[in-house]
Amino acid sequence: MAPSHDYLAPYDLTGRVAVVTGGARGIGFACCEALHQVGATVIVADIDGPGAAEAAEKLGPDRATGVALDVTDSTQVDRLAADLAERHGGTDILVNNAGIARSETPAEEVADEHWRHVVDVNLNGLFWCCRAFGRTMLGRRHGTIVNIGSMSGFIVNRPQEQSYYNASKAGVHQLTKSLAAEWADRGVRVNAVAPTYILTELNAFVKENKEMYDAWIGHTPMGRMGEVHEVAAIVLFLATDASSLMTGSIVLADGGYTCW
Ligand code: NDP
Numbered sequence: 001m002a003p004s005h006d007y008l009a010p011y012d013l014t015g016r017v018a019v020v021t022g023g024a025r026g027i028g029f030a031c032c033e034a035l036h037q038v039g040a041t042v043i044v045a046d047i048d049g050p051g052a053a054e055a056a057e058k059l060g061p062d063r064a065t066g067v068a069l070d071v072t073d074s075t076q077v078d079r080l081a082a083d084l085a086e087r088h089g090g091t092d093i094l095v096n097n098a099g100i101a102r103s104e105t106p107a108e109e110v111a112d113e114h115w116r117h118v119v120d121v122n123l124n125g126l127f128w129c130c131r132a133f134g135r136t137m138l139g140r141r142h143g144t145i146v147n148i149g150s151m152s153g154f155i156v157n158r159p160q161e162q163s164y165y166n167a168s169k170a171g172v173h174q175l176t177k178s179l180a181a182e183w184a185d186r187g188v189r190v191n192a193v194a195p196t197y198i199l200t201e202l203n204a205f206v207k208e209n210k211e212m213y214d215a216w217i218g219h220t221p222m223g224r225m226g227e228v229h230e231v232a233a234i235v236l237f238l239a240t241d242a243s244s245l246m247t248g249s250i251v252l253a254d255g256g257y258t259c260w
Pocket of ligand 1: 021022024027045046047098099100121125150151196197199200202
């Protein structure tokens, strides 16, 4: 008897256009690889233009383009969304991955510029992208947005002090749910992934700090950090119709961190 449902078919993204912000390296690049591997045309959008071009080249000669994009500049974001609408008819998948940490500053010592910079990239920039690409998706009544939040949106990390980062990621989670609710009946799904510590440039400082590393691992039931592909696999699921019933979900990928 033939199965009643084809569970693999949604993972064929041939003909779909995906934008990944901060896609030049780290978790973002893993998301680019995952989406590209299953057939999507991938736009690697990063503040580091040459890095984005290099990343696109690594993906292969077909279906990958690197573009310079600073997500904090809403004019640039609007322009990219309009450009892709013109060239490809629209964007099917948006992965809002660009984010910064600048971790380890006690709240009472955080300068205005420091606070604004983190919130500007992690929350404001993410909103500009949701708004610009969301508009084109709503126009076609079709699209999926995956935001990269963090377990820091749920818990307060120990031992490093990073109120600005934690607050920005909690904002990402609530924004995800708000947009999901507003757009659910117009064909656009919005979800988020909330990862634990993943070893990338963002938190490479831990390599110099054994005490901090031990604390991170000690607070994690799995006893390890995550790998970029472990986040990208969830992003891929949320980006495809395999997750068609999900919107407004914040999927924790934390090695059990929040169990304790
Ligand atoms: P990386 O620092 O390795 O990569 C981030 C990329 O985003 C870089 O290429 C960076 O460019 C780019 N970027 C920075 N600012 C902007 C901007 N204004 N516009 C466009 N691109 C920008 O970070 P990760 O891969 O570790 O993190 C990716 C996401 O995952 C972030 O949102 C982060 O908060 C989140 N996350 C990461 C965790 C971790 O442990 N690594 C855990 C939980 C969540 P450049 O290098 O030139 O600045």
